[in-house]
Amino acid sequence: MGEFKDSAHLIRLAGVFLLGLILFLVIRSVAIPKSFGQYGPFRGAALVELSSRPLAFAGHEACENCHPDVAELKSKGVHKSINCESCHGPLAKHADDPGNVKPVLPEVAQLCIRCHSENIAKPTGFPQVNAKEHFGGQTCSSCHKPHSPGLDAGGKK
Amino acid sequence: MNVSRRQILLLLPAAAVAWEYVLADNPESSPNFKMSDHWWGMLIDISKCIGCGSCVRACATENDVPETYFRTWVERYHVSDWHIENPEVDSPKGGIDGFPQSKAEGGKNFFVPKMCNHCVDSPCSQVCPVGATFHTPDGVVLVDYEYCLGCRYCIQACPYGCRFFHPKKRTADKCTLCYHRITKGLTTACCEACPTGARQLADLKNPNDPIHAFLKTHTVQVLKPHLATGSKLFYNGLDGSVR
Secondary structure (H helix, E strand, O other): OOOOOHHHHHHHHHHHHHHHHHHHHHHHHHHOOOOEOOOOOOEHHHHHHHHOOOOOOOOHHHHHHHOHHHHHHHHHOOOOOOOHHHHHOOOHHHHHOOOOOOOOOOOHHHHHHHHHEOOOOOOOOOOOEOHHHHHOOOOHHHOOEOOEOOOOOOOOO | OOOOHHHHHHHHHHHHHHHHHHHHOOOOOOOOOOHHHOOEEEEEEHHHOOOOOHHHHHHHHHHOOOOOOOOEEEEEEEEOOOOOOOOEEEOHHHHOOOOOOOOOOOOEEEEEEEEOOOOOOOHHHHHOOOOOEEEOOOOOEEEOOOOOOOOOHHHHHOOOOOOEEOOOOOOEEOOOOOHHHHOOOOOOHHHHHOOOOOEEEEEOOOOOOOHHHHHHHOOEEOOOHHHOOOOOEEEEOOOOOOO
16 A cells, blocks of 8 residues: 555545636626726626717707807897707707708797796796787797897887 | 748747737827816706706707617606605606696695616616726726627616616617716717706816815715716706606
């Protein structure tokens, strides 16, 4: 019978542990997405996916670059703080390709009423009208111009 | 030490795996947008909201929110003169078509726009069993749609009711604070569409942002402060009856 050596057992055991460790590291490297931990404890590529969504609203700066005349007119009236796309709708496609994609002109009657119809829950001081009484059968735009809605004649704002 | 060519070839992939671990924990390598320069929140001025629903419509178009689901919505409050703890709240279709004239008489009436509060200590991210909900370094709470299992824990956990189960994606979904817009220097769709400036995107890390002057000079409140969620949705003129 050969001499019994304790160390032989330990080396084999260490070998098994090493194999387990390598297996663990290999599985880990395969299972964890590459971008995990890039910005924090989450998949970094998720940020790229979320931030690469196409725009629907171009933003008012884009409008004002090409339509400075309207921006100038609007900046003098009470509607100065309203962004273009609030009334005209999302127009990023038009901003990207102004030649081919033309915006649809919003329907004035519905547009004005959306904000200016009477409602008790609206802040006091916000101009509100009862549509039936106020119009008298006319459209809003026959008296008020949406970009600068104050009445020119009569001096009333 | 004598290492043969075969041994080196075997060692190389192991070294590559090890090096990837060293690189993986390297934060902040976004090319043009530096996340650590921003800390996003939003200011909502109740005294300016007219309940037109522009924000709800804009959000739905910008983010393809399915019908009858809302990432942002508007509530109408009616607080009677004698029972301020029990307000009557309605929100027909989330306010997407605006509100009909209120029937209630007397008391106090106002609109409250709502959306994700992008909490610093958000309950939704704490309950997620797979870590699909996460916080970006610029303070936005987002969902990784590839990780999300659709277990709906987060939907129950959100004390503000800001999450929903997306019927097509089969995952939890919520406001992203228009992450695709704010990282490009634009404001969110709801802020862009708001005609009265009742909603304003705020960068709390930018010392020139008007939010700082506003917070100093106004009585600003967050929703459910007792829950200590660290909400970053600041309401000006918030009534105590709002839940």
